[in-house]
Amino acid sequence: MKVACIQPEISSTKQECYSEIKRLLKKLLDNEEKCRVVCLPERWVPLLDDLPKNLQKERGQDYQFVKNLAEEHSINFISGAIWEKRDSLEKPNITSYYFSENGEEIGRQDKLHLYSYEREQFEAGKELNLFQLDNSKFAILICFDMAFYETPRLAAEHGADLLFSPTQIREEGMHNWNIYLQARALENRIPVIACNSVGTFLKRRFLGKSKIISFVKNFVSPSKLKIVEGPKDSGYLFDEIDLKFPRKIRKIRLNEKIEKNNINVINK
Secondary structure (H helix, E strand, O other): OEEEEEEOEOOOOHHHHHHHHHHHHHHHHHHOOOOOEEEOOOOOOOOOOOHHHHOEEOOOHHHHHHHHHHHHHOOEEEOOOEEEEOOOOOOOEEEEEEEOOOOOEEEEEEOOOOOOOHHHHOOOOOOOOEEEEOOEEEEEOOHHHHHOOHHHHHHHHOOOOEEEEEEOOEHHHHHHHHHHHHHHHHHHOOOEEEEEOEEEEOOEEEEOOOEEEEEOOOOOOOOOEEEEEOOOOOEEEEEEOOOHHHHHHHHHHHHHOOOHHHOOOOOO
């Protein structure tokens, strides 16, 4: 499967951000053939100090922008993360939408693990969704969701072939992020596509360097990772991922797992 991350540098206005995504998408489609799905970072629009001004209504402007891109260019799209206020909930959600190549909303994934200040401001998701794409399934794990082994493992155990992760990792967190991504890929024998934000906002630098992590064929024990990294500035990342081989080694890995309830913990 041919996949891509678009990591646009965040400008001071939303319209400039929209224009940059359009520019990068055109460049991607002009240079790479038959890309099946594009993922955006967790944040790709300006972040204002006043939280309510960053919120969208449910299926608002940012939603419509990505939906139109999917339909116009006939490509499957993962929206990154959108801060939206739903009438049915007291707090807003951080959510990622998946659109088909016809611009149809297939579903959305709310962020399950809220980071730091997010726990006070947002409503955490309670469901992990698996989405169908061709003959494979994938999960969307938004940023901090990749820092905990349970969510990627649940996705793998329930048939996911890919993990997409829209992220917003600042400069100081890049080292840990690289470890998390490789660990999640290795412990589940599953490819990971992680798209990171680019730019400086709220006095923090975000360096991009999105990752597409897959597996070198025929390296079973130990497995050998193939890591393709994006630029440090505005740009895109593209690669073709083999899904058949990871299915084989994932089956082996999951059969090797010992259920924690079968392990006695003894304090001495």
